[in-house]
Amino acid sequence: MQRRALLQGAGIVALSLVGAGAWWSDREGVFSVGEGPAYEPWRNWSAEQGPLALVSAGILAANPHNTQPWRFKLADERIEIHADTARNLGTFDPYLREMHIGLGCAVENMVLAAAARGREAKVTLVDGSLEPIPAAPRPSLVAIIELAPGPRRQDELYDAIPRRHTNRAPYDRGRAIAPELLRSLHSLAGESTGLKLLLFSAESERKKLGDLMVAATETIIADQRMVDDSQRWFRQRWADVQKFRDGPTLDTAGLSPLVAALAKIAPAPSPERNHRYWLDATRDVQVPSAPVLGLIAVEALYDRAQAIRAGRAWQRMHLFATTRGLAMQPINQPVELVDRERQLAREPVAARALASLVGDPSWKPTFAFRLGYPTRDVPPSPRRAVGDVVI
Structure with a gap:
């Protein structure tokens, strides 16, 4: 009788541990890789129209430490790309050099998205030297994309955006x-x-x-x-x-x-x-x-x-x-x-x-x-x- 009770107790403990492990696994996304709101931009990347369609492609670009250091200001035929300097890497990127490389990645995706929608994209880059991280970080204009009607060109690089x-x-x-x-x-x-x-x-x-x-x-x-x-x-x-x-x-x-x-x-x-x-x-x-x-x-x-x-x-x-x-x-x-x-x-x-x-x-x-x-x-x-x- 005592042995049976002991075994029953051990089984209850084991089931509790398994249940707790399953609960913790679910809580920590063990069975949810690539799921949830944080991953929706990869699935919905081509759903937007107009300038927002370009932004949807831009935010899927490569960038340092996945800091996503970009802000976008939109008009009908114009998109400004700003460096969100508050999203910096500190001593890893003290002159925001890598941040600007990541912004360039976003620009490239946006140009490809424009062509896929029958728009010519003229890119103007803001000249100047990279400076140390500002004491009071704020968005800084780095590029302007101006759009005009053009031939629709959906090439293989554009199609690869959500798979990269x-x-x-x-x-x-x-x-x-x-x-x-x-x-x-x-x-x-x-x-x-x-x-x-x-x-x-x-x-x-x-x-x-x-x-x-x-x-x-x-x-x-x-x-x-x-x-x-x-x-x-x-x-x-x-x-x-x-x-x-x-x-x-x-x-x-x-x-x-x-x-x-x-x-x-x-x-x-x-x-x-x-x-x-x-x-x-x-x-x-x-x-x-x-x-x-x-x-x-x-x-x-x-x-x-x-x-x-x-x-x-x-x-x-x-x-x-x-x-x-x-x-x-x-x-x-x-x-x-x-x-x-x-x-x-x-x-x-x-x-x-x-x-x-x-x-x-x-x-x-x-x-x-x-x-x-x-x-x-x-x-x-x-x-x-x-x-x-x-x-």
Whole structure:
């Protein structure tokens, strides 16, 4: 009798634990990857009409740390793109260089969306130099898109907009990328517009850039200010993902589905542990599994218009890669370290290392990335609604 009661009690406890685990799993989105209001912009991206249709495409663009640093002011035939400088990365992006690259990505999506709706888009960029983050951040005009009637052109890059996602998972290191695809990327980069694309597939060159990526990550995670500025954007809890609809999440961290599920129901790790994982993933998975590493270089690293053009180039290349079954991921730590050394008035160690790799002092890398065939699909990142970003 006592044994039966004991077994019944143990069963009740076990069922309670299973029920609690299921409740917690549901609460933390273990079974809801890519679902909820934070992901609706990916599903409804082509539903709007007029200028709002362009904004719907723009908000799905690549951007640093998923900060979504954009605001849009609309008129019938004109859209102003503003940098939302309050959504900055602090010491990770002290001159808003990466922010402007992300804004360029949004501009490219918007131009593609305009053509798909029979509109010609004339883009005017605001000239000037990138400056330190303002003490009182406020929206700052960076580009104007003026629309006029034109032929309807819905090309494959436009169709790829809702399928383009940053893939931080392992790539297939043994599967080479055809030379004609690499040539297409060079063409898409728009090298005649003051940009230069460098792709490293030979082992010796690839290793040099990969070593710089890992070394820069090591330096960054030893900088507590940079760790703190990065961590404040990370959304560990599912409720925060749905509330803020921005930032990096566990689902987009490159983890296997099982590990991501376990991480969601585990206690949130410390910022230091989070960033140690980032280093481990960069060193042990992302760099060694990529058959190609690359750089986008500009002539003036802190020129606003050149940063936006670099973003447009990245978005075009990533969309094209998506159409060809390729995966891409920014690994921009070396250039982030260039900015940080400049901010602290330190010796430009990172800039010199990149310059030695480029071999031409007239070109300054502004964006570093990896390219390869994916080993698994990845979910989308959360996005704010169109209504949240229109002025």
